Amino acid sequence: MTVEKNRPAETGSQGMPPLEPLRGGPRTAVSAAVARRLFRAAVGRLAVTVIEEPTGRRIGQGGPVMRLHRPDEFYARLGRDGLIGFGESYMTGAWDTDDLAGFLTVPAARMATLVPPSLQRLRALVTPRLPHHQRSTEANSQANISHHYDLSNDLFALFLDETLSYSAALFDTSTTRVAKGPGSVGDHLVATPPEPVDHDDPRRHGPDFAEAQGRKIERLLDEAGVTEGSRVLEIGTGWGELAIRAARRGASVHTITLSVEQLELAEERIAAAGFSDRVHVELMDYRALAATGATYDAVVSVEMVEAVGHEFWGTYFSTIDQVLAPGGRVSIQAITMPHDRMLVTRDSHTWINKYIFPGGFLPSVEVIDEITRAETTIRLVDQLEMGDHYAETLRRWDRRFLAQRDAVLGLGFDDMFMRVWHLYLAYSQAGFASGYINVSQLTFTRETP
Incomplete structure (x- = not known):
């Protein structure tokens, strides 16, 4: 699949649509x-x-x-x-x-x-409806991803930690098992809330943050059963940290992305880590996987299902089902929302869609369970809920982002961009801190007769 950097015509140089003026009347x-x-x-x-x-x-x-x-x-x-x-x-x-x-x-x-x-x-x-050009079809998905992830690798490096992980960290491994409740489909684990920590220099993260990001990734790999010789598929490469860690375990990794800039830096980081022979990074839509005929012992995906769009959740999980080898396991980190709110907000066009993630929409854990039961042979067997850890992750990102103001402006972004991204990070933090949205690591295995 050939993919080039691409932004919709209505998107400006700051990666945002122009702000419409107020009209009287x-x-x-x-x-x-x-x-x-x-x-x-x-x-x-x-x-x-x-x-x-x-x-x-x-x-x-x-x-x-x-x-x-x-x-x-x-x-x-x-x-x-x-x-x-x-x-x-x-x-x-x-x-x-x-x-x-x-x-x-x-x-x-x-x-x-x-x-x-x-x-x-x-x-x-x-409520405005999601524009047709933002729906996550094969024709639109690369432009949607490019809108956000191809802004600038240097921008993301200013506020992420050294692992360049752009997803919820896991600050410790202490958990409590709780009974079925909202946002779950049965007994599941809940991570103990982390204590907020601020280091002296807000422009830098403390070492505990990189450790927490690594802990998140290692748990996902453990849940997927990744060991020496495993054939691993990663849907959504990011900047390559998960692929590097899987390769370090002795796995061979096929990781796919629609972000040109992420791919370029991920390949550099993978090469620098000495794993180019074990990791293949490819520009590919997940829907193209089934046609390759390849199968994998483990499928891992971190906060990518949110970009799929509700019309294509069935396609996404059916594709994973198709490429999963017998005895394989699936581990997904997913941002979710309550099922009732998901049902009433489908197709809505939000501020986040307009300015941050075109085409994005959060599933519920319940709908993921329903779709996999109805359309696949994989079944949800474990859940770790960790929304408080995302609130702390976002708080740290936002603190560092604001402290890097001069550097952000030096990359060519402006004051409006600073306000947009501060609102995005704070708005997201509020969602997790309030419990309105959540994040979980979900583990799936194939149903046995």
Whole structure:
């Protein structure tokens, strides 16, 4: 499969679509008035403080402070574009806060009930739909991946740790087994929450962070049964750390990606580690795997299923089923959301879709279990839930990203990009800290007669 660097025409040099200007008129005035009323009612029930300038009006029950510098713009954007407008009004500086993640965590914990049930039924009428060009078809997927992962290897190196791992770290291995509950399909393990740690220089991560990223990868390889002689497939190469560690165990690795820049650096890192003879990195869509006829003893994928799109989850897992050798095992790290929220938000176009991950959508653990049972012979046999570890991972990334401001600007990115990525990292941290979204390592084996 031939793939070239490619961005949609509407994407600018910062990897973002241009920000649409506000338009006046009766429709904007009415939607802004509705948004103002709904926002004030919702915030009035939350443990936050919102201050509207210049009047000084205060809303909320007290807590992290949000300042509306330009309330008219904020409510107009919120009324016109909902949560996309909420994010865009932060991008323009219409509102701000000294503790972005702390503020966002409060509403995230009550996301399902912020809007009255009577109005939630109108969601399908007012929420924008995912644009056709962002759906994760074979024709669109490379552009979706390029939008984010081909921004700049140097950019990611500024805030990731030395392993260049762009996924949740696992800070320790202590766990508790809990009964079936929301976000699981049976008894499962939950990782003990980590203690937040800040090192003296915010521009650098402490050694414990790289250790935590390595611990995450080694557990996935253990769950997949990767040992000397294993034939390993990795879907989503990243910058090569998992492939290097699998090769170090004596495995042969086929790792696929749609990111040109990730592939180039991954190959350099794999060569530097001395494993070019054991690891083959290839530009390939996962859907092309079945046609190769190759089979693997272990299939591993870290936070890639989120980019598949709900229409293609069946194809993704069926492909894994097809290429898994008899007796093989599958280990996937997946960001998930509650099943009920997943059902009502399918096809929605979000701020994250528009500015960060085009075409992305989070599955639930339940839907993964349903699809694999209905369409494959692999079965979910183990789950490690570790959402608190992702909150800490993101907190560290965001801290380092902000501390590297001059270096980010030196790469050619601008102040708007800084605000977009700070919001992305803090918004994601809030999701995990509140429990609205989660991350798990999921292990699958083939069903036996």
